[in-house]
Amino acid sequence: MATRIVVDPITRIEGHLRIEATVENGVITDAWSAGTMVRGLEKILQGRDPRDAWAITERVCGVCTSIHALASVRAVEDAIGTTVPHTAELIRNIMQTTQYVQDHVVHFYHLHALDWVDIVNALKADPVKTATLAQSLSQWDKNTPSHFMDVQRKITTFANSGMGIFANGYWGHPAYKLPPEANLLAVAHYLDALEWQKEIVKIHAVFGGKNPHPNFLVGGVPCSINIEEVNAINSERLNLVKSLIDQADEFVHQVYLPDLLAVASFYKDWTEIGGGLTNYLSYGEFPTQGYGNPDKFKYARGVVLNRDLTTVHPVNPRDSQEIKEYIAHSWYAYSEGEHVGLHPWAGETNIQYAGPKPPFTTLEGYEKYSFLKTPRWKEQPMEVGPLARLIVSYAAGHTDVQELVKDTLGRLQAPQGALFSTLGRTAARGLDAKLAVDWLKEFYGELMQRVMTNQVSTFNNEKWEPSSWPIQAEGVGLVEAPRGALAHWIRIRDGRIDNYQLVVPTTWNGSPRDVNQMRSAFEASLIGTPVKNLEQPVEILRTIHSFDPCLACAVHLYDTEGKHLHQVHVE
Amino acid sequence: MGNASQSIWGSMQSKGYSRRDFLQFCAVAATMAGLGREGVGEVVSAFDRKAKPPVVWMHFQECTCCSESFLRASHPIVADVLLDVLSLNYTETLQAASGFQAEKCLNDTIQNNKGKYIVLVEGAVPLHDDGVYCMIGGRTAESILHEVAKDAAAVIAWGSCASNGCVQAAKPNPTGATPIQKLVDVPVINVPGCPPIADVMMAVVTHLVVLGQIPSLDDQGRPKEFYSRRVHDTCYRRANYDAGLFVESFDDENARKGYCLYKVGCKGPVTYNACSVVKWNEGTSYPIQSGHGCIGCSEAGFWDKGPFYQHLPSFPGFGIESTADTVGAAVGLVTLAGVAAHAVMTNVRKKKIISEVHEDDQPEV
Numbered sequence: 048m049a050t051r052i053v054v055d056p057i058t059r060i061e062g063h064l065r066i067e068a069t070v071e072n073g074v075i076t077d078a079w080s081a082g083t084m085v086r087g088l089e090k091i092l093q094g095r096d097p098r099d100a101w102a103i104t105e106r107v108c109g110v111c112t113s114i115h116a117l118a119s120v121r122a123v124e125d126a127i128g129t130t131v132p133h134t135a136e137l138i139r140n141i142m143q144t145t146q147y148v149q150d151h152v153v154h155f156y157h158l159h160a161l162d163w164v165d166i167v168n169a170l171k172a173d174p175v176k177t178a179t180l181a182q183s184l185s186q187w188d189k190n191t192p193s194h195f196m197d198v199q200r201k202i203t204t205f206a207n208s209g210m211g212i213f214a215n216g217y218w219g220h221p222a223y224k225l226p227p228e229a230n231l232l233a234v235a236h237y238l239d240a241l242e243w244q245k246e247i248v249k250i251h252a253v254f255g256g257k258n259p260h261p262n263f264l265v266g267g268v269p270c271s272i273n274i275e276e277v278n279a280i281n282s283e284r285l286n287l288v289k290s291l292i293d294q295a296d297e298f299v300h301q302v303y304l305p306d307l308l309a310v311a312s313f314y315k316d317w318t319e320i321g322g323g324l325t326n327y328l329s330y331g332e333f334p335t336q337g338y339g340n341p342d343k344f345k346y347a348r349g350v351v352l353n354r355d356l357t358t359v360h361p362v363n364p365r366d367s368q369e370i371k372e373y374i375a376h377s378w379y380a381y382s383e384g385e386h387v388g389l390h391p392w393a394g395e396t397n398i399q400y401a402g403p404k405p406p407f408t409t410l411e412g413y414e415k416y417s418f419l420k421t422p423r424w425k426e427q428p429m430e431v432g433p434l435a436r437l438i439v440s441y442a443a444g445h446t447d448v449q450e451l452v453k454d455t456l457g458r459l460q461a462p463q464g465a466l467f468s469t470l471g472r473t474a475a476r477g478l479d480a481k482l483a484v485d486w487l488k489e490f491y492g493e494l495m496q497r498v499m500t501n502q503v504s505t506f507n508n509e510k511w512e513p514s515s516w517p518i519q520a521e522g523v524g525l526v527e528a529p530r531g532a533l534a535h536w537i538r539i540r541d542g543r544i545d546n547y548q549l550v551v552p553t554t555w556n557g558s559p560r561d562v563n564q565m566r567s568a569f570e571a572s573l574i575g576t577p578v579k580n581l582e583q584p585v586e587i588l589r590t591i592h593s594f595d596p597c598l599a600c601a602v603h604l605y606d607t608e609g610k611h612l613h614q615v616h617v618e
Numbered sequence: 619m620g621n622a623s624q625s626i627w628g629s630m631q632s633k634g635y636s637r638r639d640f641l642q643f644c645a646v647a648a649t650m651a652g653l654g655r656e657g658v659g660e661v662v663s664a665f666d667r668k669a670k671p672p673v674v675w676m677h678f679q680e681c682t683c684c685s686e687s688f689l690r691a692s693h694p695i696v697a698d699v700l701l702d703v704l705s706l707n708y709t710e711t712l713q714a715a716s717g718f719q720a721e722k723c724l725n726d727t728i729q730n731n732k733g734k735y736i737v738l739v740e741g742a743v744p745l746h747d748d749g750v751y752c753m754i755g756g757r758t759a760e761s762i763l764h765e766v767a768k769d770a771a772a773v774i775a776w777g778s779c780a781s782n783g784c785v786q787a788a789k790p791n792p793t794g795a796t797p798i799q800k801l802v803d804v805p806v807i808n809v810p811g812c813p814p815i816a817d818v819m820m821a822v823v824t825h826l827v828v829l830g831q832i833p834s835l836d837d838q839g840r841p842k843e844f845y846s847r848r849v850h851d852t853c854y855r856r857a858n859y860d861a862g863l864f865v866e867s868f869d870d871e872n873a874r875k876g877y878c879l880y881k882v883g884c885k886g887p888v889t890y891n892a893c894s895v896v897k898w899n900e901g902t903s904y905p906i907q908s909g910h911g912c913i914g915c916s917e918a919g920f921w922d923k924g925p926f927y928q929h930l931p932s933f934p935g936f937g938i939e940s941t942a943d944t945v946g947a948a949v950g951l952v953t954l955a956g957v958a959a960h961a962v963m964t965n966v967r968k969k970k971i972i973s974e975v976h977e978d979d980q981p982e983v
Contacts (some may be wrong), residue, residue: 054717055755059709061682063754083753084677086744088785088793096925102913109683109813153689169849201701208670209705214723216714241697245690249902256905257811257898258690259683262913264868269910271874278855278876279909309844370916400750406757418751451877506869566724588716599681 049076051411057591059158061110062598064557066587067410069579075587077511078566078573080557081410082419082602092547096513097123100547102261107549108600112259113146113251114528115535115549115600119339122535123265126522129510130337134497134539135267135270138254140333140490141288142261143526145250148295151304151433151476154595156233156240159473162569162589163310164233165223170206170575172231174199180228184305187297189239198235217583224313233310236240236302247295251563255509267506272498285495293486299484307416307477311459311470318461321469323572327351327435328362328555330534332527333486336498345486346436346527347443349497350424354467356442362424363533364523367393372420372550376559378402379420386562388423391536391548392521420603421558421567422550426570430529430568432594433479433557434472451478453563473594479529513542528552530595553601556594559615569594619800670702672727672735673829673983675709676766678759679752679786679795680741684776686712691820692900699820704827710754720800721755724766732769735759737825739763739780739798740785760801767802772832774807774822777798778915783838783918788921799839805832808839812915815896818844838918844896849886849912852894873909883927884911891916 048071055065058368059447063084069077092103100123105116117139124131131139174195181190205211217223225233248258254270255261273279330339331348341348349359363369371388374381380399389395401415410416422429428434440448455478465471497503510516520539527533532553540544556568558587567576569591577585622742626769643852675685689696700706706713707727715723727735741759744751749758767773775798785858786795809822822841825833833841850856859878866872866881879889886894889912893904905912911927914920 056710056716056720058716058720059715061711063677065754065756084679084759085751085793086795090790090792091788091921096927099924099926100653102926103785103788106683106812109681109686112683112686157712167712170793199800209707211705211707212700212709214707214713214715215717215719221788238697241689242695245692245695249899252899252902252908254908256903256908256910257893259686259687260915262905262908262910264910267869269868270908271869273874276875279874279908299859331795365702399978400747402750404748404755405750405756405758406761409756467716504869505866508867508869511867584717594654 049561050581050582051409052578053409054584054587055121057596058314059161059588059592060596060598061108062596062601064591064596064598065410066161066223066528066573066591068573068578068584068587070581073577073579075573075576076580078570079410079416080419080559081417082569082598083417083600085398085418085602086599089547090547092544096174096542097126097537097544097546098511099100100537101265104549105260109259109381109598111146111150111528111530111600113142113255113261113263114526114533117143118262118524118526118533118535119514119529119537120263120265121524121526122537123520123524123539124338124522125524126520126537127510127516128263128520129266129507130339130505131267132507133337133505134226134494134503135505136270137490137494137497138268138270138340141487141494142251142254144333144483144487144490144618145247145295145613148299148480148487149244149251150248151480152240152298152531153244153301153406154476155307155473156237158595160233160237160310161213161216162585162592163223163314163510164225164237165352166234167206167218168223168225168227169234170199170203170227172199172227174231175617177228177231177235180309181232184309185303191296193232195235198238199231201238202234203367208252214562217585220580220583220585222579222585225310229309229313233306234522236306239302243294243298247291247298249444250288250291253280253288257521260464261441266504267504269506271505272503273473274498285498288491292484292491296484296488299480301350304477304481307474308455308458312519315459315461315465315469317389317470317589318465319577320470320586321472321593322467322573322576324430324568325352325467327438328424328429328431329436330362330364330525330532331438331439331529332436333490334471339511345482346448347440347445348525349439350429351435351438351442352427354438356438357441359443363547364525366390368425368486370422370424370550371426372422372535372554373561374420375562376415376417377420378415378418388426391534391550392538392546394536394546394548396548408490415559417555417559419558422555423559423561426561426563426564428561428565428567428571429532429555431530431552432475434466435531436490436527437475437478438466447482451482468577469590469593491578498595515541517529519545528600530600531555533600547601549600551597553594553597557596557598557601569596579608624841657891664956670705672731673704673706673738673827674724674727674735675706675711675738676739676765677710677754677762678739678741678743678779678965680779682740683813684740684779684819685709688776688819690816693817694820697735699823704823709973711831718755724790728766728769730784734771735769737766737770737773738776738823738834740776742797744786744793745796746792751793751915763798763801767804770804772805772807772808772826773798773802774826774873775839776809776819777814778810778918778920779961781810782918784812785921786843788919806839807832807835807841809865810840810845810916810918811891814916817896817900818879818892840890844892844897845890846894847890847892849889849891849894850884853886854894855906868909879906879909879911882911883925883929885917885920885923885926885930886912887913889914889917889920889928901970931967
């Protein structure tokens with residue numbers, strides 16, 4: 048008999064996510080993914096200065112900070128027809144690769160690891176054996192017996208004085224398979240990563256003044272370079288960036304990747320679980336010869352259908368027949384009815400809550416069950432994220448990606464099909480971080496070349512004044528965010544924002560079913576997942592966390608001009 | 619899970635720290651809290667008798683930038699705080715438990731520590747349409763906030779969302795996003811900013827849990843320690859302003875010399891925050907130092923005071939002839955008058971509540 052279980056709140060994510068699933072004979076047979084918070088930023092954007100939009104949209108998300116700002120300045124630059132100096136593009140690339148590395152490390156250790164790592168079991172470990180294990184995996188100089196002893200003592204004391212953030216975890220669940228030493232290793236690096244992650248983001252502070260939420264600028268970047276001046280990006284600032292990149296390089300290669308492979312080797316059964324969809328979308332990323340030249344991006348743009356790696360289908364975000372959003376199961380209304388899909392430039396966002404009146408215990412029986420809309424590419428559901436990036440670039444013949452993927456599969460002694468799984472998604476994120484830190488070094492080297500040859504312009508002011516813009520303009524800004532394909536669509540009229548729409552990674556992955564009842568990635572990947580203990584569904588967390596959900600990003604819509612819901616406003 | 623109310627000194631002892639180490643730690647904490655050396659005795663007594671205070675971190679309409687900022691703290695680092703200083707029993711961003719196990723963490727904390735736990739709130743609360751625009755575990759943010767805040771010793775409103783509504787409360791505020799202080803009947807410390815500076819967050823928490831006191835607040839409920847000076851007053855580019863040396867366009871010759879950003883929209887003259895003193899990311903930089911004007915993110919309603927690149931004299935509400943200085947002075951006077959009146963009424967009451975809470979809190983080691 049099927050049992051319906053609810054996990055809400057899903058923790059260790061950004062935002063408010065509710066998962067309901069039916070479990071039959073220990074296996075999930077159906078699932079519903081619901082975003083339960085909405086803020087209305089697209090409505091707030093209307094009528095404002097397009098040059099301010101990066102700051103407003105950056106506040107969509109503080110975890111993937113800077114990413115929406117980048118999508119926004121690209122959308123506005125596209126609309127008003129301007130390009131940014133190459134030096135500014137390099138600085139944007141440096142900031143974005145920095146974000147990838149920080150975000151992925153934090154996801155692995157602080158958001159995802161506790162699905163695989165039993166922190167209580169780490170108390171049983173022998174610190175000396177842990178050091179031996181750690182030294183066999185990498186040459187990081189903190190992998191010493193005294194470090195692991197110290198961590199174990201800290202955690203023991205902590206456990207004896209209340210468990211704080213680790214209380215009520217699924218500790219001791221049979222799905223945890225790491226030996227005590229591997230658990231202690233991971234817990235020690237959890238703490239080390241927590242301390243390190245605050246360092247790499249200083250790169251954002253150098254170029255953008257602060258993190259979270261560094262500053263951006265339509266037409267370039269706000270910082271100026273002047274190696275003759277203390278009040279600008281000078282040698283001292285560039286040296287600081289270099290030393291932070293070196294630390295990041297070490298952390299990714301000596302800590303994150305070895306830990307990822309070590310943990311993965313104990314969970315190879317998870318290469319056969321959680322595959323879900325078979326279509327993958329990537330917008331491509333890291334311009335090397337201008338944003339307008341996607342053929343020269345580090346990551347390829349395109350779609351892979353049915354896991355067929357022989358063909359990459361082109362993606363056109365301007366084509367009204369390609370990307371559309373549906374609301375058949377979302378708490379919205381469209382003027383043309385429930386069943387149409389709308390391209391974002393023509394998007395409507397009239398909220399119409401049609402769920403149960405809170406407090407409620409289940410969304411069962413409700414046709415509509417989420418504040419997320421449902422995006423589709425040519426009517427097909429798409430998975431987006433690091434795995435999709437790797438798959439599309441692999442299929443597009445990017446040899447750096449192909450070699451890295453093959454090498455990793457070889458180390459894990461896993462077939463290519465292992466990629467399409469919960470563990471494949473988690474491993475892909477690690478490889479994405481490795482590529483990002485390698486490219487970060489490359490972009491920094493190129494920036495130094497520009498500084499040496501005094502090509503330091505960081506801002507193009509030709510189209511800064513709204514008087515230089517057309518009366519009406521429309522643009523789209525595409526970004527591969529850490530969590531996947533992100534796009535902002537803008538319409539400008541008389542120098543003001545006329546319409547602004549965002550379609551973000553977690554909307555692709557975490558949305559409800561579409562008008563044809565096809566599931567999106569979260570729901571599809573949960574089907575077939577085993578759940579041993581209905582009270583402790585750690586398996587659901589593993590698969591959902593493998594996507595690194597970001598719900599504040601996914602839900603941001605609202606339009607008061609539309610119909611309000613039929614409930615009485617209560618003060 | 620063992621003795622949840624071990625004192626901080628007890629916790630340090632069991633980790634092998636000496637009394638001397640402990641006193642040094644207290645001296646650092648005292649300096650950080652602005653007490654200077656004469657305050658050390660007070661800090662020691664707070665540490666000695668106080669258990670690790672139970673803390674819950676609520677997430678409502680937000681983007682998690684406040685949590686992320688908190689993780690960036692450098693003194694102390696967040697790992698030490700989470701393990702040794704606080705007992706953070708609920709936070710959707712970091713906690714291991716999900717679903718009803720997570721809700722149990724929250725319920726146990728508030729049931730077992732009535733009047734003694736601290737609530738940290740990140741995010742605004744939407745009131746429109748019965749509060750359906752933010753629901754957790756099938757309940758509205760509004761109802762959760764009321765339940766959690768009811769028996770709290772104090773509430774810290776992290777960031778501009780919780781302090782003044784921030785971006786979702788910008789016009790037309792579609793969901794009725796409302797700041798925390800308008801919804802609860804317990805002391806609220808507002809720590810605005812989008813996000814607040816990491817080490818400012820840490821210092822405010824330390825002030826509360828180590829000293830057992832609510833810091834002095836201004837009329838907007840902000841700690842005076844960090845929000846009593848305008849960014850402009852302490853800005854290292856202020857001399858350029860005074861000398862009339864301005865950036866006219868981004869990355870022009872003047873920008874490359876680090877002149878004042880006032881003409882490209884800097885809101886430093888009307889923004890109360892610690893950015894130009896404490897700076898960001900362990901003192902690495904702050905917006906102006908990296909070439910962009912202050913957008914005023916710690917001021918109530920700052921999203922509706924733009925556009926960000928329009929300079930202040932033509933700011934709505936101020937005469938065209940006003941200089942940044944007269945604008946700033948006017949705002950300053952209003953704030954100071956408010957502080958004086960407000961301090962008498964609220965701070966006395968709040969400090970009394972907090973000291974009562976801690977008198978009940980006997981050492982158990």
